[in-house]
Amino acid sequence: MGKEKIILTGDRPTGRLHIGHYVGSLKRRVELQDAGDYSKMFIFIADSQALTDNIDNPEKVRQNVIEVALDYLACGIDPSKATIFIQSQIPELCELSFYYMDLVSVSRLQRNPTVKAEIQMRNFEASIPVGFFTYPISQAADITAFRATTVPVGEDQEPMLEQAREIVRRFNYIYGETLVEPEILLPDNAACLRLPGTDGKAKMSKSLGNCIYLSEEPEEIQKKIMSMYTDPGHLRVQDPGKIEGNTVFTYLDAFCRPEHFERYLPDYPNLAELKAHYQHGGLGDVKVKRFLNSIMQETLEPIRNRRKEFSKDIPAVYEMLRKGCEVARATAAETLADVKKAMKINYFDDKELIEEQVKRFSQE
16 A cells, blocks of 8 residues: 655644745645645644743733734635644643653753754753653654655754654554655745844844734835845945855845846846846846835735735634644544554553453463
8 A cells, every 4th residue: 555645733822823934844835735646644733842941921812813823824824635633632741742742861852953053042941841851752643644655844843743753653663554654845946944133134034023924914015125135245346246045046046037128127038147246236226126026025925915815704713723733633543543553551441451361360
């Protein structure tokens, strides 16, 4: 029997989604969903995971669950093709995490580069919440519960996936072939691996205020693009300019398509020519930013309009999530049943065990 191809992916609901999420994962998810190469697709809102470092602010997480759901729908994720669900509503994930904890040592978790980096970023050195520390284990539960064969993530998440694979291998070695080992699917556009913030900082983040949100209004988008970080040495139009580290050109790499030149900048045949002119000198930042603004407005307008439509019927969005949770829960329950059977803790379903005990005690 050929292994079913199943995708699992998700986002933490700590804010509305931005264009970094769009180029890094959302756009690709819609393409994967529509290509039909995968028999199932599970997309989850990782609220339990968001609570590991927002435990004192549950309201923030609660309010953002619906924001993320609206962003998903607005980008074109289709609930008839993908199961959208909320992590905390699937209690089986907690039980799987608990069993997997016995398969991983503390020192192995401490060596996980993703965990290391996140701990530093949040200044948790002295007091790491256990839930946050064991994030790779809960991620392994998320992946294996849905028998995911493929997990589309950025390369910064590779250590997480490697840890999930180790857990699968160890479980299967001890208890017999039960869990599916997942593969990573990296973004195919290098510019999309990690879109920088509008200020040129390595990461878009709400706290730095350097994001362009998918639901942003046109004048806000324009304001953010026109004040974007470029080449600080490019002071006059005639000066040669640098492309490397110039956020405007990074965004053009991620969003620009050949037809955009015909539409908005017909004096250039393609992006390579635009870059060459900028590097030689004689091309001002404002002209390039205006071009990027036209592209971003065109890209984000349909998403924003769809979002407004979906937000007119919020109860329907919650109902869609509720149905998704039901489907997800049924799937996770099947996996958990297999795990408990493999671990020999399915006492009441195990007829042989009961017969064995009957024999054992009747002989005494």
